[in-house]
Amino acid sequence: MLFDLKVINSVLDQLQDERGIPRERVREAIEAALATAYKKEYGKKGQIVRVKFDSETGKTEFSQVKIVVDETKVIPEEEAEKMRAEEKERDLKDERIYFNEEHHIMMEDARKIKKDAALDDEIVFPLEAKSDFGRIAAQTAKQVIIQKIREAEKVSVMNEYGARQGEVVSGTVQRVERGNLFIDMGRATGILPYEEQIPGERYRQGERVRAYLYRVEETPKGVFLKLSRSHPKFLHELFKL
Template identity: 70%
Template sequence: MFDLKVINSVLNELEEVRGIPRASIIEAIESALATAYKKEYGKKGQIIRTTFDPNTGETHFFQVKIVVDDSRVTFNEDEESKDASASSETDSLKDGRVLYNPEHHLLLEDAHKIKKDAQLDEEIIFPIESKGDYGRIAAQTAKQVIMQKIREAEKTSVVAEFGKREGEIVTGMVQRMERGNIFVDMGRATGLLPYEEQIPGERFSQGERVRAYLYRVEESPRGVFLRLSRSHPKFLEKLFEAETPELSNGAVIIKAIAREAGYRSKIAVLAVDNHIDPVGALVGQRGVRVSTVMSELRGEKIDIIEWSAEPKKFIEEALSPAKILNIVVDETQMSAVVNVSEDQQSLAIGKGGQNVRLAAKLTGWRIDIQSVKGKELAVAESSPIE
């Protein structure tokens, strides 16, 4: 009935190439054979199980019966028919009992004749006759169940593999583009880089290598999809972690990130070790580390500042490269009024208000930029850090 050479070849390929455990596939085959047997030869209420040896091709079928007594079952069909909720031999009556079915149940006294210490609800297994010819319908059923189990096992394996990598940078090849969305071949799964998660202005070609932040693993009827992002602040953080040993070993930590992907970002860092310059650690010798990150982000400008628990100092740093004359803070309202000289106004505000907007997002404070004479020039509201 089985071509053992083909089956073992498939089992080995699924385990080695796709990472699906051999035992899981054998379990799927056994389940399929039991389903096919019951469909062709089984009786109502029967529990059929199968064992399959891929080395010899031997298949053994068993019928399972549950040990019961009158506290578990009723022998009165009239009683069951009066209970609208009891629609089959395994549906419960109002008192929790079910109608006795000799194909499904085994009375306790009879079970003791087979096994002296048999207990209620225990399963007693009986070998049954193997059938060599399952029929066309049964064979098709077996094939369908096997394919379904293989898909389920593979999906579980893929979810387990990529679930461990959630929150990390992953690499794949551009598969296709549809309506602005990019589908990325990740090997055993497909990554989706939505239009809104891309860096504005960047373009990819089919077959091109792409790196992105894996922020969610999703299961769907069509398979497993990996949600990717290149505009997420965490992508920037992970890129720096890959370039900066001080970040990966915990000597320097990133306290906050404010990002407008493709244009400009601000990062606030803090050194756990006082002997380390946190800003210098991210910049790198001759700027090599920050340059590598900027290159991956298609030239996005990156401001790296030192985080401070002192609001005035932190806000001043966040507004760099502008020079600040004076800052008045209102800690109850989390707002700050910042005075700048005329020649520093454009730097403090930034193109389209970008610098003050990012500073407000980075610090979590509302920032009001004013001239020396107190004229309001720009206001940026704080927003939650992503």
């Protein structure tokens, strides 16, 4: 799973310039994807894997994180074995955890590495770098990158149009459904409901439309902009242009 740095940096620049997604967010998506692929291919149950990726040099560092715990937070092994043997469910009020050496490290051991280690601190251990991932792990990594970029783009769009709420915006009519207009705003879809339109107006696909942006909504399907041409503030804002 080797990276072509020229391609990676070109993509980072393109996403930042065209979609407003900071390079840092995309780099974080790549790191999350590599961590997911590593854990799927080489990881152990409960293991926390983190990755640092340098887009300038291509250097990739893998590490394992363990959470510091002590006796008060851990169910003793004998008690844990007895519960498993009896298939006994834990009391929901019991906040103690099952110790997993891949996920936890006891306070005594943590302080041998970090003298001032405290409960819930993270102790980081280097892992052997890997670049050879199987097909399933690579596919999973790709899905993680796509998902992370979508999330970052949604945040970017919310920030951009959230700052423009209360302004007159313009877009192109995509389609009309049950009297409601769906308008292409570039990075988001605007909705001009039938009741927010001016009576008697007719709109054609591809026509340029101005409207008042009165609400920005985040949904599982993306960011939608609620528009109005009958809002009391529409004319007021229009004359300010």
